[in-house]
Amino acid sequence: MPVALAVLTSDPNLMRCELHRLEGQVSLRTEEGRCNAMGIGAYAQEDVLLERFPRDADPRLELLAPRHETEALLVHGRRLPVGQSLEENTQPFRARRWLFAHAGSLEAFADLRPELLAALPDFLRRQIRGETDSEVVFAHFLKRLWETGQVDDPRVSARVAGQVLADTAQALAQASVRAGAARTSSLNLLATNGRVLVATRLGAAPLYSTRLEGTDTCEVCGLTPQTPDIQPGVKAHRRRHTVVVATHPQRTAGWVELADGATLGVDADLHPRLSRP
Secondary structure, X not given: OOEEEEEEEOOXXXXXXXXXXXXXXXXXXXXXXXXXXXXXXXXXXOEEEEEXXXXXXXXXXXXXXXXXXXXXXXXXXXXXXXXXXXXXXXXOEEEOOEEEEEEEEOOOHHHHHHHHHHOOOHXXXXXXXXXXXXXXXXXXXXXXXXXXXXXXXXXXXXXXXXXXXXXXXXXHHHHHHHOOOOOOOEEEEEEEOOOOEEEEOOOOOOOEEEEXXXXXXXXXXXXXXXXOOOOOOHHHHHHOOEEEEEOOEOOOOOOEEOOOOOEEEEOOOOOOEEEOO
């Protein structure tokens, strides 16, 4: 089972601090051990940046923080089969301002691939470089979002994007069943454009979320409850809010498990909203 982690925070300067708070709470290892394909997507103002980690890397969460400020972060890791290109198949995938990750598998994908590719407009089909089901799933999410006319709209709401993500998962799972899949597909999908974060769970594999509230303590910045308010950063740390979605929390206390078929949407107000099946 691949590992995925998404973070959306109110203060882009404090992403490293928030990742430090997650140390010991979230694992970056799959059940098979270290990932041989791990990537991270982040934002630097108008730029969307992707970074790939070395094969069999085992980074600490805090070290995932980019050197620049970012409101959103998306991390994905897995064991790629021998022969698949790390460069072309490592998630997260990117298109325009959207970052996307899929933890799970679309069953009967080998049989479905020609049909799914044929259903895509040319501009999306040409963007597919790798062999994974996940990249094709992403393309179908973009197709549905493009049909709403809001794929490039920075004001697109988490409600709209989340519904599109859920519809994509449901449609592809149904296609898998029609293709004669022996097992149920696992489609835990996460997407962000840097302003909203959406995630949907479809299948037996769990997906969790939590909300980190502001505090007056930060080991990264050396802040304690006794630090004077006039010291830079104190008020910012108290005001910050962060929503986290993860596939592999090390302990589930304080985390909310999404029900099978549920979708999570997070807008700029950083209040997670669940829509249930």
